[in-house]
Amino acid sequence: xxxxxxxxxxxxSLLAVALLLTACGGQPEPDAGSGESAAxxxxxxxxxxxxxxxxxxxxxxxxxxxxxxxxxxxxxxxxSGTGGGFKAFCAGETDISNASRAIEEDExxxxxxxxxxxxxxxxxxxxxxxxVNPENDWASCxxxxxxxxxxxxxxxxxxxxxxxxxxxxxxxxxxxxxxxxDSGTFDYFxxxxxxxxxxxxxxxxxxxxxxxxxxxVSGDAGATGFLGLSYVEENPDSLKAVEIDGGAGCVAxxxxxxxxxxxxxxxxxxxxxxANTSYADKPQVKTFVDYYVENSAEVANAALFVPLTDEQVTxxxxxxxxxxx
Amino acid sequence: xxSIIDRGTTPLxxxxxxxxxxxxxxxxxxxxxxxxxxAFSFLFLLILIVTTFIDGADRFTLSLFTEYPASSPDRAGxxxxxxxxxxVIGTTAVLTIPLGVAAAIHLEEFADKRKWYNRVIExxxxxxxxxxxIVYGLLALAVLSFLGVQNKNIVIGGALALGLLILPVIIISxxxxxxxxxxxxxxxxxxxxASKWQTVWRQVLPASVPGIATGSILALSRAxxxxxxxxxxxxxxxxxxxxxxxxxxxxxxPIQIFDWTSRPQAGFQELAAATxxxxxxxxxxxxxxxxxxxxxxxTRW
Numbered sequence: 001x002x003x004x005x006x007x008x009x010x011x012x013s014l015l016a017v018a019l020l021l022t023a024c025g026g027q028p029e030p031d032a033g034s035g036e037s038a039a040x041x042x043x044x045x046x047x048x049x050x051x052x053x054x055x056x057x058x059x060x061x062x063x064x065x066x067x068x069x070x071x072x073x074x075x076x077x078x079x080s081g082t083g084g085g086f087k088a089f090c091a092g093e094t095d096i097s098n099a100s101r102a103i104e105e106d107e108x109x110x111x112x113x114x115x116x117x118x119x120x121x122x123x124x125x126x127x128x129x130x131x132v133n134p135e136n137d138w139a140s141c142x143x144x145x146x147x148x149x150x151x152x153x154x155x156x157x158x159x160x161x162x163x164x165x166x167x168x169x170x171x172x173x174x175x176x177x178x179x180x181x182d183s184g185t186f187d188y189f190x191x192x193x194x195x196x197x198x199x200x201x202x203x204x205x206x207x208x209x210x211x212x213x214x215x216x217v218s219g220d221a222g223a224t225g226f227l228g229l230s231y232v233e234e235n236p237d238s239l240k241a242v243e244i245d246g247g248a249g250c251v252a253x254x255x256x257x258x259x260x261x262x263x264x265x266x267x268x269x270x271x272x273x274x275a276n277t278s279y280a281d282k283p284q285v286k287t288f289v290d291y292y293v294e295n296s297a298e299v300a301n302a303a304l305f306v307p308l309t310d311e312q313v314t315x316x317x318x319x320x321x322x323x324x325x
Numbered sequence: 326x327x328s329i330i331d332r333g334t335t336p337l338x339x340x341x342x343x344x345x346x347x348x349x350x351x352x353x354x355x356x357x358x359x360x361x362x363x364a365f366s367f368l369f370l371l372i373l374i375v376t377t378f379i380d381g382a383d384r385f386t387l388s389l390f391t392e393y394p395a396s397s398p399d400r401a402g403x404x405x406x407x408x409x410x411x412x413v414i415g416t417t418a419v420l421t422i423p424l425g426v427a428a429a430i431h432l433e434e435f436a437d438k439r440k441w442y443n444r445v446i447e448x449x450x451x452x453x454x455x456x457x458x459i460v461y462g463l464l465a466l467a468v469l470s471f472l473g474v475q476n477k478n479i480v481i482g483g484a485l486a487l488g489l490l491i492l493p494v495i496i497i498s499x500x501x502x503x504x505x506x507x508x509x510x511x512x513x514x515x516x517x518x519a520s521k522w523q524t525v526w527r528q529v530l531p532a533s534v535p536g537i538a539t540g541s542i543l544a545l546s547r548a549x550x551x552x553x554x555x556x557x558x559x560x561x562x563x564x565x566x567x568x569x570x571x572x573x574x575x576x577x578x579p580i581q582i583f584d585w586t587s588r589p590q591a592g593f594q595e596l597a598a599a600t601x602x603x604x605x606x607x608x609x610x611x612x613x614x615x616x617x618x619x620x621x622x623x624t625r626w
Contacts, residue, residue, distance in 0.1 A: 046574075048476065050559060053587070056562055056563070056584075057396070057588060059563070060394065060396060060562065060563035061396030063563055063565060064393075064394070064395045064396045064563070064565070065396070067393075067565045074564065074565060074566045074574075075563070075564075075565060076478075076561045076563065076564045076574050077561060077562055077563035077564075078478060078559045078560060078561045078562060079560075079562050079584070080559050084559075088559065092475075093475050093476060208587070209586060209587045210587070210589065211586065211587070211589070211594070228589070230589045231589045233589075234589040234590060234591070235589075299396075302396040302397060303396055304589055304590070
């Protein structure tokens with residue numbers, strides 16, 4: 001037995017080298033075998049999506065439902081983050097880039113430099129919620145200024161008690177939990193509340209996993225944190241969502257208020273960016289994206305996001321029609 | 326991990342003499358502390374394993390093996406992750422074991438240790454074994470980018486990253502195994518007229534196969550549980566097909582667990598726990614196999 005194992009070692013190492021060489025020489029096209037001749041309803045080929053980990057569950061849900069319609073099309077979703085996704089997208093490596101924010105100037109420049117034209121599609125709405133422990137009976141509505149006072153970079157080390165936020169609040173220490181720097185939630189929250197992306201006090205417990213924030217807030221009576229609206233809906237017993245006053249009175253975070261735009265500034269749109277050449281030249285990408293937009297309500301509900309309004313759907317379809325023509 | 330190998334392959338097979346007790350109070354306190362440390366870490370491990378089993382037991386069903394990831398936890402399974410893990414680990418084994426064994430034979434039997442460059446290589450192999458996993462992912466990413474590979478999340482790419490990760494471990498454990506073959510075997514072979522290469526190929530290597538197998542299995546089990554280097558390559562969190570080749574996109578069990586734990590729905594947490602049970606089971610089997618091979622086939626000289 002020992003002998004045979006060794007006899008094969010020589011050929012095996014040759015095989016390994018050969019494998020390496022084929023890997024280098026082979027050109028793994030994402031659209032290998034794209035079915036141009038395929039009949040309608042029987043398409044094949046692949047659709048490559050990368051980008052925000054916030055939007056990934058949404059595109060995954062779309063791909064999951066899409067499987068029932070076009071089983072031959074392989075949709076893959078990766079999560080390199082919004083920025084990482086655009087990097088690959090602008091290098092022409094992906095068909096769809098998931099993004100929890102709009103594309104930035106320097107990213108547009110990079111896409112242009114590589115000749116990648118794209119179309120921005122809003123696929124769902126998302127709300128961030130400021131949450132407190134269920135035992136917290138004082139902070140039921142906070143103004144944006146108050147939230148900024150809790151989370152602002154200048155409050156680091158100095159604002160540590162609820163009575164500093166508002167004199168009417170009790171003498172209770174604040175426990176801070178929130179998303180870490182790599183998440184779209186962090187970028188969005190800091191920009192909306194503190195006015196500048198990334199500006200935040202550093203003496204809080206950060207986590208890339210929002211479930212850790214849920215656990216932190218639910219276990220600490222004086223705690224507050226921020227996370228996606230869906231986490232509040234999934235954990236009604238361990239969290240209490242705070243109403244936000246953006247200048248026009250207190251508004252509770254909910255599907256309706258996010259959709260109608262009254263929940264400001266913590267309601268936002270989620271995007272996918274579609275490469276125009278992929279949409280025009282790869283029938284499987286067109287079929288998938290069209291399906292995604294058409295069924296965006298079911299997709300958003302499955303992934304626990306807020307669906308588009310009819311108006312938003314029409315806008316998205318018009319934009320896609322412009323690419324297709 | 327190395328301690329398991331070490332025990333079997335200490336040069337000349339001497340077992341270290343047992344703690345020949347100076348029973349001074351200081352020694353006793355130290356002993357108690359060591360046991361407390363062990364008990365403490367074991368307690369946490371136990372809690373972790375028990376909670377994982379409690380969370381995941383309900384979802385550890387056939388559908389975990391047959392279903393694809395889905396938007397609803399009720400319909401989701403880890404089938405592509407399981408098949409993807411098999412592909413990636415299989416490819417990693419084919420890539421690294423021959424190369425690692427060959428490198429170890431060269432370093433141990435043929436390389437001239439008086440030459441400075443051989444000593445530098447030796448030192449580097451030792452150091453590379455301690456490099457964090459994510460660095461190998463970045464390295465593989467850079468190599469694939471340099472080669473102009475567009476879609477980097479492919480089986481061969483993942484295998485490359487994991488291969489780099491475990492190559493030093495395989496080299497080191499193979500060298501240990503080769504070193505434990507007594508010089509007399511080599512001298513006897515040479516005395517009968519065998520060339521250096523014949524001696525290595527027909528005597529030294531067969532005698533060290535158990536050690537090599539043990540080390541390789543332990544290294545592969547490390548690769549099986551690794552997520553970081555694959556995440557750097559742009560690991561997929563959703564795919565609806567079985568990975569079916571070296572250039573196929575893939576996901577693995579640790580990545581699938583990572584993705585599911587970050588979802589808001591409690592059902593996905595259970596699925597992640599169920600997949601963790603599977604992963605734990607596989608790791609226990611692989612480690613058990615390594616120990617079995619060591620005990621069953623190890624020659625004591």
